[in-house]
Amino acid sequence: MQNQPHPPVIFLMGPTASGKTALSVQLAQALNGEIISVDSALVFKGMDIGTAKPMMDERGGIPHHLIDILDPAEAYSTGQFRKQALAIMDDISRRGKIPILVGGTMLYFKVLNSGLAVLPEADPIIRAKLDQDLAQLGKETLHQRLAEIDPEAAARIHPNDPQRVQRALEVYAISGKPLTSFFSAAQAQDIPYQKIKLIIAPQDRAILHGIIARRFKQMLEQGFIDEVATLYQRGDLTDKIPSIRAVGYRQAWSYLQGEYDLETMTEKAIIATRQLAKRQFTWLRRETASANFQTGQKDLLAKVLAEIDGQLSSLDRGGCQTEVS
Known part of the structure; x- marks a missing residue:
């Protein structure tokens, strides 16, 4: 064989x-x-x-x-x-x-x-709040918020990519876990x-x-x-x-x-x-x-x-x- x-x-x-x-x-x-x-x-x-x-x-x-x-x-x-x-x-x-x-x-x-990685499903209420934060506070503030809870994700995701920043923040708000932990566990x-x-x-x-x-x-x-x-x-x-x-x-x-x-x-x-x-x-x-x-x-x-x-x-x-x- x-x-x-x-x-x-x-x-x-x-x-x-x-x-x-x-x-x-x-x-x-x-x-x-x-x-x-x-x-x-x-x-x-x-x-x-x-x-x-x-x-x-x-x-x-x-x-x-x-x-x-x-x-x-x-x-x-x-x-x-x-x-x-x-x-x-x-x-x-x-x-x-x-x-x-x-x-x-x-x-x-x-x-x-x-x-x-199996991520939590999107939550429309949390997403709406993040959209509001983006409009009122700006993308730099949201990116800084991400850096505080998930430095690795913040280093990987550019501040000019607010969609991915918002998704990472949404995952944390839903699960209490940083986005990076889901990829590490996969x-x-x-x-x-x-x-x-x-x-x-x-x-x-x-x-x-x-x-x-x-x-x-x-x-x-x-x-x-x-x-x-x-x-x-x-x-x-x-x-x-x-x-x-x-x-x-x-x-x-x-x-x-x-x-x-x-x-x-x-x-x-x-x-x-x-x-x-x-x-x-x-x-x-x-x-x-x-x-x-x-x-x-x-x-x-x-x-x-x-x-x-x-x-x-x-x-x-x-x-x-x-x-x-």
């Missing part, structure tokens, strides 16, 4: 605007793979320009999963992502292909590795795959900042404001829901409400995107056993394929060991 190795899966991670999308398509073409989006904004229909969603001609004939699956009015949880991603990974592997998970929502990658639920982890990012963050600024200005030229205006005019969406709180969208929403002029909105959106990239870098520094590559480096595809081939060869050798009976 032979030990049967788990099938491979590729995790392609990196900060926003680092070149993950184009590289993932090239990898899928070279490796007979299919792409699973690991992005909390790409799931929404009608949000194309501001999310840098790959259009059909950019997908190179490769199936892309978990894109355009929800209306912006709907919510999408990490639990839903994990369940759907695992089902798709299983289907791709059974068909003899390699699942390639690509994106920048690091929490989604984490739940694939570590499973989910038992790891490793997935039955051999994970090949790849990270792509510019060597210098100043380079990434330049790319982010150019990309957002290009989005404006492509009609981003009109895209957000279409959502705004629906009348059933607000800037309190996850889809509209996505980076870029919430700033454009404020512009449409008359809170900013176009120049101020552009500056705020670029700054918010840089802050997102900074948080993604923080997550990526915790990644272990990953191979790192630089955005735009010479022969990038060839070097990434060589890394993958080396790891796949190692997996094959591991599967040829004979069991002793």
Whole structure:
């Protein structure tokens, strides 16, 4: 008998605007793979320009999963992502292909590795009180309150992410326990795959900042404001829901409400995107056993394929060991 190795899966991670999308398509073409989006904004229909969603001609004939699956009015949880991603990974592997998970929502990658913590259900009364506190006291005060009860969560959650700050405060108000304790108590639920982890990012963050600024200005030229205006005019969406709180969208929403002029909105959106990239870098520094590559480096595809081939060869050798009976 032979030990049967788990099938491979590729995790392609990196900060926003680092070149993950184009590289993932090239990898899928070279490796007979299919792409699973690991992005909390790409799931929404009608949000194309501001999310840098790959259009059909950019997908190179490769199936892309978990894109355009929800209306912006709907919510999408990490639990839903994990369940759907695992089902798709299983289907791709059974068909003899390699699942390639690509994106920048690091929490989604984490739940694939570590499973989910079971958190208390939302309490509308507590949430309403927190919304009131946010409006009256401001996001900095709420973040300071979180730092007092759960320093680790406060270090992990940026003050400019009041939705997650409020959720952490809500969990504490309901349970009397800090949010971090739920994640610490969660038992790891490793997935039955051999994970090949790849990270792509510019060597210098100043380079990434330049790319982010150019990309957002290009989005404006492509009609981003009109895209957000279409959502705004629906009348059933607000800037309190996850889809509209996505980076870029919430700033454009404020512009449409008359809170900013176009120049101020552009500056705020670029700054918010840089802050997102900074948080993604923080997550990526915790990644272990990953191979790192630089955005735009010479022969990038060839070097990434060589890394993958080396790891796949190692997996094959591991599967040829004979069991002793």
